[in-house]
Amino acid sequence: MTANRREFLQGAAVSAALVLVSGTALHAEENAEWQAWRDQILDGREASEGGIELDVPRVAENGAQVPLTVRIDSPMTDADHVRAIHIIATRNPAPEIGSFHLSPQLARAEVFTRIRLAEEQEILVLAELSDGRVLGQAAIVTVSAGGCAT
Amino acid sequence: MSTPRVRLPRSARADEEIEIRTLLNHPMVTGLSSDNPRDMLARFEARMNGAQVLSYDFGNGSAANPTFTFHVRAAAPGNFEFVWTHEDGREFRAEGSVDVS
Numbered sequence: 001m002t003a004n005r006r007e008f009l010q011g012a013a014v015s016a017a018l019v020l021v022s023g024t025a026l027h028a029e030e031n032a033e034w035q036a037w038r039d040q041i042l043d044g045r046e047a048s049e050g051g052i053e054l055d056v057p058r059v060a061e062n063g064a065q066v067p068l069t070v071r072i073d074s075p076m077t078d079a080d081h082v083r084a085i086h087i088i089a090t091r092n093p094a095p096e097i098g099s100f101h102l103s104p105q106l107a108r109a110e111v112f113t114r115i116r117l118a119e120e121q122e123i124l125v126l127a128e129l130s131d132g133r134v135l136g137q138a139a140i141v142t143v144s145a146g147g148c149a150t
Numbered sequence: 151m152s153t154p155r156v157r158l159p160r161s162a163r164a165d166e167e168i169e170i171r172t173l174l175n176h177p178m179v180t181g182l183s184s185d186n187p188r189d190m191l192a193r194f195e196a197r198m199n200g201a202q203v204l205s206y207d208f209g210n211g212s213a214a215n216p217t218f219t220f221h222v223r224a225a226a227p228g229n230f231e232f233v234w235t236h237e238d239g240r241e242f243r244a245e246g247s248v249d250v251s
Contacts, residue, residue, distance in 0.1 A: 065213050076223075089211045093182050096209025105203040105222060107167035112219035115211050147213070 034088050034095035034124070041086050041126050047136035054125050054137045063117040064147030072109040072127050072135065076102075082109035084128040091121035116147030154244040156232055161249040162224040168248060170196065171219045174234050178214040190237050191216065197231045198222060224250045 055069035074082045081104045087097035097115050109127075117123070120142045127135040157171040172194075181188030194206040194216065204220050206212075222228070227250045234242040 087209075087211070092211050094180070094210035097211030098209045099207045101202075101205045101207075103201070103203050105198055105201065105225075107221040107223040110221060111204070112217075113206070114213035114215075114217055116213045117211070 032090070032095075034090045037095040038088055038124065038126065041088075041128075042134060045132070045134050047126055047134040049136055051135040052125055052127055052137035054123075054139050056123065056139050056141050058140070059142045059144065060117065061144045062147070063119070063143040063145055065114050066117055066141060066143075066147070067112070068115050068123075069110065069112045070100075070125055070127070074109040074129070076104050076106050076109055078104050079130070081106075081130045082127055083130055085109075085111060086126045086128075087115065088124040088126070089115075089117065089121060090124065092116075092118045097123070117141055117143050118146045119143055154232060154234065154242055156230075156244045156246050158230065158246050158248055161251065164225065164250055166224050166250075167221050168224050169219065169221050170230070170246075171217070172196070172232055172244070173215060173217045174242060175215050176234075178208070178212060178216065180210045182210070188237070191234050192237045193235045194218065195233045195235075196220070197233075198228045199226070200229075200231075224248055226250055 051072060053071040056066060060066040068087065070085050072082050074080065082102050084102065085100040088095050089097050098113065100111050102109060122138050122140050124136065124138045129135065155173045159168050162168050176191055177189060178191065179186045179189040191208045193208065195202055196204045203222055206218065228248045230246045232244040
């Protein structure tokens with residue numbers, strides 16, 4: 001991958017993330033299923049970008065088994081913890097990848113699982129905090145061989 | 151369907167972070183692009199001494215043979231229970247315990 005290509009991807013990731021996280025973005029594709037799912041999770045709230053470490057491969061050789069780690073800096077106490085982590089696909093046949101529900105008994109707001117992606121796309125993670133705030137983070141994953149039946 | 155596999159330490163010091171890994175062999179067929187009928191898990195739940203510590207709602211984008219890694223604070227000896235519930239209501243269960251000294 002050339003430096004230019006890398007810069008393009010990073011730039012694309014940043015600008016697209018703004019579109020994905022904001023429910024009122026002007027350039028977002030209209031009536032996309034994933035947006036409906038995102039808006040249902042947001043329930044009128046605004047997601048703020050950042051605060052989430054989203055660890056996915058930039059290029060996934062096998063779209064059927066893409067490793068994903070989500071890490072959020074949180075003390076995980078009764079008063080201050082991450083309540084839920086939602087993973088959304090923007091270009092799968094169905095936008096729901098999965099939703100974690102966390103309790104303060106967890107030592108860290110960190111989860112690992114494997115997801116499937118039908119094609120190259122941006123994935124969006126929304127984290128609901130105990131104080132009602134929502135964090136959002138997006139990442140682009142290129143897929144060499146798509147995960148079938150996603 | 152095979153028996154769920156769960157990895158957790160046998161013992162831990164009080165308040166130590168312990169890592170838990172789970173794996174259930176399951177095809178997770180969405181039914182969208184094959185002739186095979188839908189065959190999907192709906193939910194995973196991990197409980198410590200009867201209280202839920204983590205749960206997961208499976209969507210179509212969850213991979214086959216679902217695996218999870220997460221970390222729990224071992225405040226007291228813990229009896230863990232792991233339950234995977236199929237969309238048709240069937241349950242698959244695993245248990246484990248951690249000695250805390």
